[in-house]
Amino acid sequence: MDGDKKPWDPSQLRKYDLNLEEIPRLHYKDPKIDEYIKENKPVVITESNIVKPAVQRWSLEYLERNLGHSGHTVFVSRNHKFKYYDEKKIYNRVSNTKGVEFTPPTRKVEMRIEDFMKRVKEWKKGDERIYLQQSLTTTVGNNIVEDFVKFDWDYVNGKQTKHNWGPLTSNLLFIAMEGNQTPCHYDEQENFFAQVQGYKRCILFPPSQFECLYPYPVHHPHDRQSMVDFERPDYNKFPKFKNVKGWEAVVGPGDVLYIPIYWWHHIESLLRGGPTVTVNFWYKGGPSTLEYPLKDHQKVSITRNVEKMLLEVLQDPKEVGPLLRSMVLGRYTE
Ligand code: OGA
Ligand code: FE
Numbered sequence: 378m379d380g381d382k383k384p385w386d387p388s389q390l391r392k393y394d395l396n397l398e399e400i401p402r403l404h405y406k407d408p409k410i411d412e413y414i415k416e417n418k419p420v421v422i423t424e425s426n427i428v429k430p431a432v433q434r435w436s437l438e439y440l441e442r443n444l445g446h447s448g449h450t451v452f453v454s455r456n457h458k459f460k461y462y463d464e465k466k467i468y469n470r471v472s473n474t475k476g477v478e479f480t481p482p483t484r485k486v487e488m489r490i491e492d493f494m495k496r497v498k499e500w501k502k503g504d505e506r507i508y509l510q511q512s513l514t515t516t517v518g519n520n521i522v523e524d525f526v527k528f529d530w531d532y533v534n535g536k537q538t539k540h541n542w543g544p545l546t547s548n549l550l551f552i553a554m555e556g557n558q559t560p561c562h563y564d565e566q567e568n569f570f571a572q573v574q575g576y577k578r579c580i581l582f583p584p585s586q587f588e589c590l591y592p593y594p595v596h597h598p599h600d601r602q603s604m605v606d607f608e609r610p611d612y613n614k615f616p617k618f619k620n621v622k623g624w625e626a627v628v629g630p631g632d633v634l635y636i637p638i639y640w641w642h643h644i645e646s647l648l649r650g651g652p653t654v655t656v657n658f659w660y661k662g663g664p665s666t667l668e669y670p671l672k673d674h675q676k677v678s679i680t681r682n683v684e685k686m687l688l689e690v691l692q693d694p695k696e697v698g699p700l701l702r703s704m705v706l707g708r709y710t711e
Contacts, residue, residue: 385576385627389647391558393607397580400626400634405532410635414540417637417672419581421626425633427532428571428656430524432630435573435654440552441494443518448487450511457645459483459508460560462598479598497554497652509552513656533569533658542567543661551655553577553646561590561603561643563677567660568636572628575646575653579634581624582641585673587680589621590641595684596694607643638662639674 403410405425413420452459460482468478493509500506513525525548537545546566555575563584570579582590591614593599605615612619627647628634636642646653665675687697 383627384629385647385650389576389650390578390627391608391645391648393580394610395580395607396622397625398623400579400581400624402626402632405633411536411539414536414635414637417640417674419624419626419637419640420635421628422569422633422635424631425532426529427569427633428528428573429631430527431571431573431654431656434520434524437494437497437552437574437652437654439520440654441490443520444490445516445518445521446489447516449490449493449509451486451488451493452483452508452510453486454483454506454508457506457556457558458560459506459557460599460602461562462602463600464598466596466598466600481598493552497552500554506554506557508554508557509550511550513548513550536569537660540567541663543663546659546661549657549659551653551657553653553655555646555650555652556648557653558645559643561605561607561641562601563592563639563641564601564636564659565638565662565678567638567662569658569660570628570634570636571656571658572630572632572634573654573656574630576627576629576650577653577655578627578645578647579625579636580643581626581636582621583673584639584641584677586621586641587673587677589617591615591618594694594697595681596688596697603641637674639677 400419400421401413402421402423403413405422405427410420410422462479462481462483466479467481488507488509493507496504496507513521517525533545536542553575561580561582590603591605593602593604605611605618610618623641626632626634665678667675671679684697687700688694691697691700
């Protein structure tokens with residue numbers, strides 16, 4: 378079909394040994410969108426005006442002129458992976474005993490937007506990669522603020538109300554180099570992931586696949602991240618990763634991907650596709666009433682709380698695993 382012709386081709390996607398199905402794409406007025414959101418299932422919302430002013434105006438040149446001239450938060454990586462870590466969970470001999478020893482895989486720097494754009498333009502293979510990730514609610518220039526207030530807030534607020542989400546916590550702006558990757562993790566928030574410029578591939582897994590994705594312990598700086606390297610999965614350490622079944626979408630300008638709370642997501646800007654721009658909308662989850670049967674993401678939340686409680690009383694992360702083992706082995710493993 379001609380109408381299906383895509384502005385990218387499969388050679389721009391990294392190859393993964395994964396069983397993937399396509400996330401449906403629905404016109405923003407399609408009432409079925411609400412069924413997906415209600416059931417905590419991902420969906421791509423097309424042709425909406427959610428971030429239309431940004432889609433129309435936020436070229437890299439426009440962003441360079443208008444984002445503001447204070448420092449912006451930029452992550453620097455020696456490879457294409459930008460794996461998130463929680464600085465507060467890094468071991469610190471002086472002030473806490475709960476952290477683990479850890480070498481951050483990326484470093485966070487403050488950069489002027491001009492310097493960021495220059496490095497993106499002049500980047501060549503072998504150079505460090507950079508990824509700007511900054512909240513839009515901090516100081517940005519007036520034109521950006523004007524575009525921001527013209528987002529289709531009626532639409533997103535309507536979804537927030539209809540689905541009982543909590544408050545909007547932040548809008549993060551992402552400016553990535555082609556090929557940049559955010560490895561697989563989950564967030565404890567509902568997310569409208571609005572693509573503004575360029576194309577990103579998003580691979581999602583439901584919270585029920587927790588066991589197949591092997592998240593780091595909650596006290597680890599990589600809490601909420603999968604320990605599995607998708608490019609070289611260690612099936613001896615992570616055998617259930619073979620059983621994982623995911624959902625994927627390539628999103629382009631104007632597409633908004635709903636990433637349900639606690640859903641795993643691995644995101645990468647297409648190879649040779651140029652830089653990409655995304656704005657996300659993070660919302661607190663709705664009030665969690667324990668109605669049975671529990672939802673899969675509620676079980677993940679319970680697991681997190683048990684881990685946190687054990688660490689709280691044991692005081693040493695090294696003691697959490699052995700206690701859980703002795704509690705379970707031969708007693709709950711029939
Ligand atoms: C998110 C997210 C990463 C990216 O919006 O939750 O993980 O690279 N984004 O866009
Ligand atoms: Fe995320």
